[in-house]
Amino acid sequence: MSEEILINITPPETRVAVIENGVVQEIIIERTARRGLVGNIYKGKVCRVLPGMQAAFVDIGLERAAFLHASDIFTGDRQDSQQITELVREGGEIVVQVVKDPLGxxxxxxxxxxxxxxxYMVLVPQMQNIGVSQKIEDDTERARLRQILSAFAEESDIPGGFIARTAAEGAGEEALRYDMQYLQRLWRSIQERAAEARAVTVLHEDLPLGLRALRDLVGPEVERVRIDSRSTWEKARLFAHKFLPDSDAQIEYYPGERPIFDLYGVEDEIQKALRRTVELKSGGHLVIDQTEAMTTIDV
Structure with missing residues (x-):
């Protein structure tokens, strides 16, 4: 199976296409103006503590102070009944992660x-256990994943706990180990920034789509990644050199005058997918109608 990943960069949006044996399998689009904050990690400063609400407001550099409830503060002894005044103090520095975007x-x-x-997985640095997504129902597969993760974490002395995501089902041992090493390097770099940075600083932003594609989509079956933006290509090479060294040679810059999505017929596939009637490989089709109250899909 031959697989390529195409990354098209324009000021308003980034588009990624996965091509398998010459056929478009997946298209992902991220618009620049609509990037969220969920997953971002900050070194913030507690600006107000409210004992009555069991919460604190933290300045992380946004227009409004962010909300931190006592139940969302990790404590090693697991005493969830601790008072907010025992956990944080006004003016104190704290490392936090956004779990919900600002709204209104x-x-x-x-x-x-x-x-x-x-x-394939999620690293939870404060925890020490190994978990498997509940969506993976096969007991044999769950046991296999636990054995691989536990063995590698023990032999590598990797701090923190790991949770195997649904995508880990059926993944090879080498790919899982590769993921754990990537997360270990990333967490160490975040810790280094946190130790040096002043309060109200971004320590880690969830990757833009171009780099997320490298993280989530590149595997042994991918022959090459083609990027039509030189600046994004340079960032991708640096990212791969640091976190995905085995994929460094697969990343190519595409300087051609013809748009890369036209070259592979991706634009035609996008236009077909956006039509009112979408043809299916089985011979059937979908009819999509949008009204003010609802969107209906007729199969």
Whole structure:
């Protein structure tokens, strides 16, 4: 199976296409103006503590202070009944992660229980256990994943706990180990920034789509990744050199005058998918109608 990943960069949006044996399998689009904050990690400063609400407001550099409830503050002894005044103090520095974007007049919601995703798993640095997604129902597969993760974490002395995501089902041992090493390097770099940075600083932003595609989509079956933006290509090479060294040679810059999506027929596939009637491989089709109250799909 031959697989390629195409990354098209324009000012308003980034588009990624997965091509398998010459056929478009997946298209992902991220618009620049609509990037969220969920997953971002900050070194913030507690600006107000409210004992009556068991919460605190934290300045992380946004327009409004973010909200941190006592139940979202990780404590090693697991005493969830601790008072907010025992956990944080006004003016104190704290490392937090956004779990909910700001909405209307409300600020972002925070947690100190950091979690960092990769393609196959999630690293939870404060925890020490190994978990498997509940969506993986096969007992044999769950046991296999637990054995691989536990063995590698023990032999590598990797701090933190790991949760195997649904995508890990059927993944090879080498790919899983690769993911754990990537998360380990990333968490160490975040810790280094946190130790050096002043309060109200971004320590880690969830990757833009171009780099997320490298993290989540590149595997042994991918022959090459083609990027039509030189600046994004340079960032991708640096990212791969640091976190995905085995994929460094697969990343290519596409300087051609013809748009890369036209070259592979991706634009035609996008236009077909956006039509009112969408043809299916089985011979059937979908009819999509949008009204003010609802969107209907007739199969």
């Amino acid at each position: 007049s409300k600020g972002a919601r925070l947690t100190t229980n950091i979690s960092i995703p990769s393609r």
